[in-house]
Amino acid sequence: MSRERERVRKEIDRFRRDGDRARKENDKPRREVVTSPRTMAARHLRYTASREIDEQTRLGEVYMRSLVRTQFRLAMFVCTVLGCVVGGLPLLFLLVPQLREVQLLGIPLPWVVLAGLIYPAFVLGAWLYVRQAERNERHFAELVDGQ
Amino acid sequence: MSTAYGVTAVVLVVVAAVLIGAFGLRLSRTTSDFYVASRTVSPLWNASAIGGEYLSAASFLGIAGLILAYGADMLWLPVGWTGGYLVLLVLVSAPLRRSGAYTLPDFAEARLESMAVRRVASVLVVLIGWLYLMPQFQSAGLVLRTVTGAPVWVGGVLVAAVVAVNVMSGGMRSITFVQAFQYWLKLTALALPLVFLLMAWRADGSPGLSAQDAAGWALPLSGDREYGLYSTYSLILATFLGTMGLPHVLVRFYTNPDGRAARRTTLVVLSLLGAFYLLPAVYGALGRIYVPDLEGRDTVVLTLPGHLIGGMAGDLLTALVTAGAFAAFLSTSSGLTVSVAGVIGQDILKGGVRSFRTAAVLAVTVPLALATSARALPVADVVGLAFAVAASSFCPLLVLGIWWRRLTSAGALAGLLAGGGLACGAVLVTIAGGPYTGLAGALLAQPAALTVPVAFAVMVIVSLLTPERIPAGVARTMVRLHTPETLNVDRGDWRPRHS
Numbered sequence: 001m002s003r004e005r006e007r008v009r010k011e012i013d014r015f016r017r018d019g020d021r022a023r024k025e026n027d028k029p030r031r032e033v034v035t036s037p038r039t040m041a042a043r044h045l046r047y048t049a050s051r052e053i054d055e056q057t058r059l060g061e062v063y064m065r066s067l068v069r070t071q072f073r074l075a076m077f078v079c080t081v082l083g084c085v086v087g088g089l090p091l092l093f094l095l096v097p098q099l100r101e102v103q104l105l106g107i108p109l110p111w112v113v114l115a116g117l118i119y120p121a122f123v124l125g126a127w128l129y130v131r132q133a134e135r136n137e138r139h140f141a142e143l144v145d146g147q
Numbered sequence: 148m149s150t151a152y153g154v155t156a157v158v159l160v161v162v163a164a165v166l167i168g169a170f171g172l173r174l175s176r177t178t179s180d181f182y183v184a185s186r187t188v189s190p191l192w193n194a195s196a197i198g199g200e201y202l203s204a205a206s207f208l209g210i211a212g213l214i215l216a217y218g219a220d221m222l223w224l225p226v227g228w229t230g231g232y233l234v235l236l237v238l239v240s241a242p243l244r245r246s247g248a249y250t251l252p253d254f255a256e257a258r259l260e261s262m263a264v265r266r267v268a269s270v271l272v273v274l275i276g277w278l279y280l281m282p283q284f285q286s287a288g289l290v291l292r293t294v295t296g297a298p299v300w301v302g303g304v305l306v307a308a309v310v311a312v313n314v315m316s317g318g319m320r321s322i323t324f325v326q327a328f329q330y331w332l333k334l335t336a337l338a339l340p341l342v343f344l345l346m347a348w349r350a351d352g353s354p355g356l357s358a359q360d361a362a363g364w365a366l367p368l369s370g371d372r373e374y375g376l377y378s379t380y381s382l383i384l385a386t387f388l389g390t391m392g393l394p395h396v397l398v399r400f401y402t403n404p405d406g407r408a409a410r411r412t413t414l415v416v417l418s419l420l421g422a423f424y425l426l427p428a429v430y431g432a433l434g435r436i437y438v439p440d441l442e443g444r445d446t447v448v449l450t451l452p453g454h455l456i457g458g459m460a461g462d463l464l465t466a467l468v469t470a471g472a473f474a475a476f477l478s479t480s481s482g483l484t485v486s487v488a489g490v491i492g493q494d495i496l497k498g499g500v501r502s503f504r505t506a507a508v509l510a511v512t513v514p515l516a517l518a519t520s521a522r523a524l525p526v527a528d529v530v531g532l533a534f535a536v537a538a539s540s541f542c543p544l545l546v547l548g549i550w551w552r553r554l555t556s557a558g559a560l561a562g563l564l565a566g567g568g569l570a571c572g573a574v575l576v577t578i579a580g581g582p583y584t585g586l587a588g589a590l591l592a593q594p595a596a597l598t599v600p601v602a603f604a605v606m607v608i609v610s611l612l613t614p615e616r617i618p619a620g621v622a623r624t625m626v627r628l629h630t631p632e633t634l635n636v637d638r639g640d641w642r643p644r645h646s
Contacts, residue, residue: 111432
């Protein structure tokens with residue numbers, strides 16, 4: 001996850017440098033008479049990240065894509081694990097018939113898993129997901145607000 | 148069994164539902180109140196309400212009945228109905244809340260900027276809602292007949308009338324309180340009798356299954372059903388992916404204050420459902436031990452207390468279970484009616500509170516007519532078909548809409564029509580003349596394994612072929628769907644049309 005963030009940061013820095021250079025070049029040939037001191041203008045030389053997103057610049061797109069990609073990878077990870085467990089169980093019972101007849105405390109293993117253990121496992125998975133998804137959002141907010 | 152207790156239980160639940168509904172009446176005045184309770188519902192209330200709304204007759208009665216009939220393979224049904232919320236949590240919950248959509252058609256319109264997609268989504272919502280309501284009314288008739296001997300149609304009419312009045316007078320706000328109350332009632336009504344049943348079973352010397360059942364019924368993939376593996380996988384797919392496409396579930400997400408709360412609410416919902424679904428399997432197993440040849444298997448939950456315990460205690464427990472069953476009919480039907488009526492009121496009639504009331508009447512009368520005229524199939528099977536339709540239409544729309552920028556209105560339209568159309572066709576054939584045998588029978592009874600991939604494939608391929616129809620505002624919509632609310636960014640100015 002941190003490597004991904006590092007990569008996004010580098011990409012963003014590159015865009016920013018390019019943007020600053022382009023702006024400087026645009027400014028170069030123009031000469032204007034300063035009629036009033038615009039002290040406020042200097043502060044906006046560098047766009048804030050949220051403004052990049054609002055104006056849908058390419059840099060803003062990079063921010064958004066990094067967020068969506070990170071969240072999507074997390075979602076896909078959970079779905080893959082879920083798919084393996086849920087999709088694997090019928091296959092396991094089919095290929096290893098002995099497993100069907102194993103008894104735990106007098107209850108057949110399929111019942112122990114499907115009518116019991118799988119529910120707390122769902123809740124645990126959901127809890128871990130919520131924690132990580134909120135962490136991703138916090139990182140994104142820091143990336144955008146911290147500029 | 149004494150009829151008086153059963154009737155008392157039904158009357159109590161109905162009166163309680165109406166009273167709590169009336170309590171909400173003072174609070175709901177504007178259209179916005181009717182639809183989303185003005186977003187002032189706290190997370191635990193909201194999660195209880197989702198649980199209360201979601202646990203239908205199929206969960207309360209149907210699962211135990213199907214487990215009694217078919218054994219271990221049916222354990223996947225409650226697993227899928229719970230696991231569907233995990234899929235919903237990771238793929239849909241927060242972005243959907245952030246989209247600001249009240250209903251699935253709203254989401255379709257916001258994301259794809261197309262009225263055609265909105266209209267198709269509206270029709271699908273109404274179809275899924277009716278398909279889901281029909282078995283609720285049928286089960287109400289069955290339960291009332293079992294408990295009081297009344298004709299089958301009485302239960303359905305009773306539930307439909309209470310729901311229509313409640314929805315029309317209170318709208319969403321009162322429904323939230325009713326629903327939250329119903330979850331806890333249902334949990335109690337299933338858990339408490341089970342404690343007594345297990346005590347009676349212990350006192351009886353803890354009899355086990357017959358040797359034949361222990362070698363067949365209790366083991367997965369060993370039942371008499373043909374194509375057991377296909378059916379199992381298809382069932383898993385339909386339930387896991389169908390949950391996110393149920394119209395009455397989505398409305399609840401709007402009552403969360405933000406995307407983060409929507410996630411946390413889903414987490415609580417998973418815990419509440421997990422706790423509830425531990426129970427029906429035990430009823431199914433006890434039923435297999437004591438009443439293996441029960442006529443009308445959907446009534447096993449009602450029959451066991453009288454059979455195992457008997458006497459006054461048995462009657463009281465039966466009354467409690469009956470109350471829980473009616474809570475299930477009322478809560479699910481209310482939630483569905485609100486959603487279906489909302490869509491009919493907005494997209495077919497002209498909108499506003501008066502249209503909503505007309506729509507509420509329409510929303511219950513059609514499935515009521517279907518319920519009285521159609522044959523009674525096992526309730527959990529029909530509800531399973533509603534999940535299959537949802538999984539083949541709204542699941543791809545939501546997942547691709549939230550995560551894939553290149554989805555186009557043409558792609559979404561084609562996918563909804565292909566997946567939803569195929570699944571609806573299978574449903575109609577099954578309800579009209581099923582169940583059929585052989586491979587065709589398995590495909591028709593569990594269409595999801597075929598129709599879900601078709602829907603996804605059609606949506607993706609047609610979208611790729613029509614790149615010029617990518618919605619103009621997709622970048623802004625992505626910002627709206629995915630950025631946390633704490634950030635001050637421009638999320639566009641789309642608003643759902645009613646408010």
